[in-house]
Amino acid sequence: MSSSSVLSLPAAEGITEPEPFAGPDHPMRKVTRGVAFDGAWDAERASKVAALFDSMAADWSEDHVNPTKAAPIRDGLERGGVPLDGRWLELGSGTGAGTRVLHDRVRSLVAFDLAAEMLAHAPGELAPRVNGDASCLPFGDDSFEAILMVNMLLFPSEVDRVLAPGGTVLWVNTLGDQTPIHLPAEDVAEALPGSWEGTTARAGSGFWASLRRTD
Numbered sequence: 001m002s003s004s005s006v007l008s009l010p011a012a013e014g015i016t017e018p019e020p021f022a023g024p025d026h027p028m029r030k031v032t033r034g035v036a037f038d039g040a041w042d043a044e045r046a047s048k049v050a051a052l053f054d055s056m057a058a059d060w061s062e063d064h065v066n067p068t069k070a071a072p073i074r075d076g077l078e079r080g081g082v083p084l085d086g087r088w089l090e091l092g093s094g095t096g097a098g099t100r101v102l103h104d105r106v107r108s109l110v111a112f113d114l115a116a117e118m119l120a121h122a123p124g125e126l127a128p129r130v131n132g133d134a135s136c137l138p139f140g141d142d143s144f145e146a147i148l149m150v151n152m153l154l155f156p157s158e159v160d161r162v163l164a165p166g167g168t169v170l171w172v173n174t175l176g177d178q179t180p181i182h183l184p185a186e187d188v189a190e191a192l193p194g195s196w197e198g199t200t201a202r203a204g205s206g207f208w209a210s211l212r213r214t215d
Protein backbone atom coordinates (compact mmCIF):
# COMPACT_ATOMS: atom_id res chain seq x y z
CA MET A 1 0.00 0.00 0.00
CA SER A 2 1.34 3.49 -0.79
CA SER A 3 1.37 6.28 1.76
CA SER A 4 2.65 9.72 0.84
CA SER A 5 3.14 12.83 2.95
CA VAL A 6 3.87 16.46 2.14
CA LEU A 7 5.02 18.86 4.85
CA SER A 8 4.06 22.54 4.50
CA LEU A 9 6.88 25.05 5.05
CA PRO A 10 6.22 28.70 5.95
CA ALA A 11 5.32 30.87 2.98
CA ALA A 12 8.14 32.79 1.33
CA GLU A 13 8.31 36.53 1.92
CA GLY A 14 6.23 38.74 -0.35
CA ILE A 15 3.56 36.31 -1.45
CA THR A 16 0.58 37.73 -3.36
CA GLU A 17 -2.92 36.29 -3.69
CA PRO A 18 -3.62 35.29 -7.30
CA GLU A 19 -6.61 37.01 -8.91
CA PRO A 20 -9.59 34.66 -9.40
CA PHE A 21 -8.85 33.16 -12.80
CA ALA A 22 -9.44 29.44 -13.24
CA GLY A 23 -11.48 27.62 -10.62
CA PRO A 24 -12.33 23.93 -10.41
CA ASP A 25 -14.74 24.12 -13.39
CA HIS A 26 -12.11 25.40 -15.83
CA PRO A 27 -11.93 22.94 -18.78
CA MET A 28 -8.17 22.54 -18.42
CA ARG A 29 -8.59 21.64 -14.74
CA LYS A 30 -10.73 18.69 -15.75
CA VAL A 31 -8.17 17.61 -18.34
CA THR A 32 -5.44 17.91 -15.68
CA ARG A 33 -7.22 15.61 -13.22
CA GLY A 34 -8.23 13.18 -15.96
CA VAL A 35 -4.63 12.84 -17.17
CA ALA A 36 -3.16 12.48 -13.66
CA PHE A 37 -5.69 10.05 -12.21
CA ASP A 38 -7.34 8.27 -15.15
CA GLY A 39 -4.75 8.37 -17.94
CA ALA A 40 -7.26 10.33 -20.04
CA TRP A 41 -4.90 11.20 -22.88
CA ASP A 42 -4.85 10.09 -26.51
CA ALA A 43 -3.59 11.29 -29.89
CA GLU A 44 -6.64 13.48 -30.48
CA ARG A 45 -6.26 15.25 -27.14
CA ALA A 46 -2.50 15.64 -27.69
CA SER A 47 -3.13 17.24 -31.05
CA LYS A 48 -5.70 19.67 -29.60
CA VAL A 49 -3.45 20.68 -26.69
CA ALA A 50 -0.48 21.15 -29.03
CA ALA A 51 -2.59 23.34 -31.34
CA LEU A 52 -3.87 25.40 -28.38
CA PHE A 53 -0.39 26.19 -27.10
CA ASP A 54 1.06 26.67 -30.58
CA SER A 55 -1.58 29.38 -31.10
CA MET A 56 -0.56 31.18 -27.88
CA ALA A 57 3.19 30.82 -28.28
CA ALA A 58 4.04 34.20 -29.81
CA ASP A 59 2.57 36.15 -26.86
CA TRP A 60 3.13 33.61 -24.06
CA SER A 61 6.34 35.05 -22.61
CA GLU A 62 4.83 38.52 -22.19
CA ASP A 63 2.39 37.15 -19.62
CA HIS A 64 4.29 34.22 -18.17
CA VAL A 65 7.94 35.10 -17.90
CA ASN A 66 8.23 37.49 -14.96
CA PRO A 67 9.67 37.60 -11.42
CA THR A 68 6.34 36.91 -9.66
CA LYS A 69 5.75 33.74 -11.63
CA ALA A 70 9.42 32.75 -11.31
CA ALA A 71 9.29 33.18 -7.50
CA PRO A 72 7.98 29.67 -6.67
CA ILE A 73 10.54 28.09 -8.99
CA ARG A 74 13.38 30.00 -7.30
CA ASP A 75 12.05 29.26 -3.83
CA GLY A 76 11.61 25.56 -4.63
CA LEU A 77 15.24 25.42 -5.78
CA GLU A 78 16.36 27.15 -2.59
CA ARG A 79 14.23 25.39 0.03
CA GLY A 80 13.01 22.21 -1.66
CA GLY A 81 16.12 20.10 -1.04
CA VAL A 82 16.50 19.47 -4.75
CA PRO A 83 19.61 17.91 -6.38
CA LEU A 84 21.17 20.91 -8.11
CA ASP A 85 24.15 18.79 -9.18
CA GLY A 86 21.85 16.35 -10.96
CA ARG A 87 20.51 15.90 -14.48
CA TRP A 88 17.24 17.85 -14.84
CA LEU A 89 14.34 17.44 -17.24
CA GLU A 90 11.77 20.22 -17.56
CA LEU A 91 8.45 18.89 -18.87
CA GLY A 92 6.08 21.36 -20.51
CA SER A 93 8.89 23.90 -20.64
CA GLY A 94 6.92 26.19 -22.96
CA THR A 95 8.73 29.39 -23.87
CA GLY A 96 11.29 28.90 -21.11
CA ALA A 97 9.86 30.38 -17.89
CA GLY A 98 11.45 27.59 -15.85
CA THR A 99 14.45 27.11 -18.12
CA ARG A 100 15.58 30.70 -17.52
CA VAL A 101 15.66 30.10 -13.75
CA LEU A 102 17.18 26.63 -13.84
CA HIS A 103 19.75 26.59 -16.58
CA ASP A 104 22.75 28.02 -14.73
CA ARG A 105 21.96 26.38 -11.37
CA VAL A 106 21.88 22.71 -12.30
CA ARG A 107 24.38 20.27 -13.78
CA SER A 108 22.39 19.68 -16.97
CA LEU A 109 18.94 20.49 -18.28
CA VAL A 110 16.71 19.30 -21.12
CA ALA A 111 13.65 21.40 -22.01
CA PHE A 112 10.78 19.27 -23.33
CA ASP A 113 7.42 20.35 -24.78
CA LEU A 114 4.59 19.11 -26.96
CA ALA A 115 4.04 22.42 -28.77
CA ALA A 116 6.77 23.12 -31.33
CA GLU A 117 5.87 26.83 -31.46
CA MET A 118 6.26 27.20 -27.68
CA LEU A 119 9.75 25.68 -27.95
CA ALA A 120 10.55 27.89 -30.92
CA HIS A 121 9.99 30.94 -28.68
CA ALA A 122 12.18 29.53 -25.86
CA PRO A 123 15.83 30.54 -25.54
CA GLY A 124 17.61 27.67 -27.31
CA GLU A 125 21.04 28.66 -26.03
CA LEU A 126 20.07 27.88 -22.40
CA ALA A 127 19.16 24.19 -22.78
CA PRO A 128 18.58 21.64 -25.54
CA ARG A 129 14.91 21.72 -26.59
CA VAL A 130 13.10 18.47 -27.36
CA ASN A 131 9.67 18.37 -28.98
CA GLY A 132 7.50 15.42 -27.95
CA ASP A 133 4.68 14.08 -25.83
CA ALA A 134 5.33 13.54 -22.11
CA SER A 135 2.94 10.58 -22.17
CA CYS A 136 5.70 8.61 -23.97
CA LEU A 137 9.05 10.21 -23.20
CA PRO A 138 11.99 9.47 -25.52
CA PHE A 139 14.35 8.88 -22.58
CA GLY A 140 15.51 5.69 -20.87
CA ASP A 141 14.55 4.57 -17.38
CA ASP A 142 16.28 6.45 -14.52
CA SER A 143 17.68 9.15 -16.85
CA PHE A 144 17.23 12.19 -14.57
CA GLU A 145 17.78 13.10 -10.92
CA ALA A 146 15.08 15.76 -11.07
CA ILE A 147 12.03 16.72 -13.11
CA LEU A 148 10.54 20.23 -13.08
CA MET A 149 6.95 20.85 -14.12
CA VAL A 150 5.62 24.42 -14.14
CA ASN A 151 1.87 24.54 -14.86
CA MET A 152 2.22 21.26 -16.73
CA LEU A 153 0.02 18.16 -16.98
CA LEU A 154 1.22 15.26 -14.82
CA PHE A 155 1.88 11.94 -16.56
CA PRO A 156 2.61 9.86 -13.45
CA SER A 157 4.04 6.63 -14.84
CA GLU A 158 6.40 8.32 -17.31
CA VAL A 159 7.65 10.77 -14.68
CA ASP A 160 8.32 7.86 -12.35
CA ARG A 161 9.98 5.78 -15.09
CA VAL A 162 12.55 8.35 -16.22
CA LEU A 163 13.33 9.57 -12.70
CA ALA A 164 16.37 7.88 -11.12
CA PRO A 165 15.94 6.22 -7.71
CA GLY A 166 16.01 8.91 -5.03
CA GLY A 167 15.16 11.55 -7.63
CA THR A 168 13.01 14.62 -7.10
CA VAL A 169 9.85 15.93 -8.72
CA LEU A 170 9.54 19.71 -8.45
CA TRP A 171 5.94 20.74 -9.14
CA VAL A 172 5.05 24.43 -9.52
CA ASN A 173 1.73 26.21 -10.04
CA THR A 174 2.48 29.89 -10.57
CA LEU A 175 -1.07 31.02 -9.79
CA GLY A 176 -1.67 28.51 -7.01
CA ASP A 177 -5.18 27.04 -7.17
CA GLN A 178 -6.12 29.61 -9.81
CA THR A 179 -3.75 27.96 -12.30
CA PRO A 180 -5.72 26.22 -15.08
CA ILE A 181 -3.36 23.22 -14.95
CA HIS A 182 -3.45 22.85 -11.17
CA LEU A 183 -3.07 19.96 -8.74
CA PRO A 184 -2.47 20.44 -5.02
CA ALA A 185 0.79 18.97 -3.72
CA GLU A 186 -0.99 16.09 -1.99
CA ASP A 187 -2.74 15.11 -5.22
CA VAL A 188 0.53 15.10 -7.13
CA ALA A 189 1.95 12.69 -4.52
CA GLU A 190 -1.18 10.56 -4.67
CA ALA A 191 -1.25 10.37 -8.48
CA LEU A 192 2.40 9.27 -8.72
CA PRO A 193 3.02 5.50 -8.39
CA GLY A 194 4.32 4.35 -5.00
CA SER A 195 4.96 6.41 -1.87
CA TRP A 196 6.42 9.92 -1.87
CA GLU A 197 7.33 12.50 0.71
CA GLY A 198 8.42 16.06 0.48
CA THR A 199 7.75 19.69 1.21
CA THR A 200 5.60 22.46 -0.19
CA ALA A 201 5.37 26.23 0.28
CA ARG A 202 3.69 29.28 -1.18
CA ALA A 203 5.90 31.78 -3.01
CA GLY A 204 5.11 34.69 -5.33
CA SER A 205 1.55 34.20 -6.56
CA GLY A 206 1.84 30.40 -6.48
CA PHE A 207 3.39 27.41 -4.75
CA TRP A 208 5.92 24.66 -5.25
CA ALA A 209 6.10 21.06 -4.06
CA SER A 210 9.27 18.99 -3.95
CA LEU A 211 8.65 15.21 -3.77
CA ARG A 212 10.92 12.17 -3.44
CA ARG A 213 9.87 8.54 -3.75
CA THR A 214 10.32 6.60 -0.53
CA ASP A 215 9.66 2.99 -1.59
Ligand SMILES: C[S@@+](CC[C@H](N)C(=O)[O-])C[C@H]1O[C@@H](n2cnc3c(N)ncnc32)[C@H](O)[C@@H]1O
Nearest residue numbers: 053064092093094097113114115133134150151
Ligand atom coordinates in the same frame (compact mmCIF):
# COMPACT_ATOMS: atom_id res chain seq x y z
C1 LIG B 1 0.45 26.21 -19.22
S1 LIG B 1 1.79 25.94 -20.30
C2 LIG B 1 3.19 26.21 -19.23
C3 LIG B 1 4.44 26.57 -19.98
C4 LIG B 1 5.62 26.94 -19.08
N1 LIG B 1 5.97 25.87 -18.20
C5 LIG B 1 5.29 28.20 -18.30
O1 LIG B 1 5.03 28.10 -17.11
O2 LIG B 1 5.31 29.28 -18.89
C6 LIG B 1 1.76 24.17 -20.47
C7 LIG B 1 2.84 23.64 -21.39
O3 LIG B 1 2.80 22.22 -21.33
C8 LIG B 1 2.93 21.72 -22.64
N2 LIG B 1 2.34 20.39 -22.69
C9 LIG B 1 1.04 20.06 -22.57
N3 LIG B 1 0.87 18.74 -22.71
C10 LIG B 1 2.11 18.23 -22.92
C11 LIG B 1 2.60 16.91 -23.16
N4 LIG B 1 1.78 15.86 -23.23
N5 LIG B 1 3.93 16.74 -23.34
C12 LIG B 1 4.77 17.80 -23.28
N6 LIG B 1 4.36 19.06 -23.07
C13 LIG B 1 3.05 19.28 -22.90
C14 LIG B 1 2.21 22.74 -23.50
O4 LIG B 1 2.60 22.67 -24.86
C15 LIG B 1 2.61 24.04 -22.83
O5 LIG B 1 3.81 24.57 -23.36
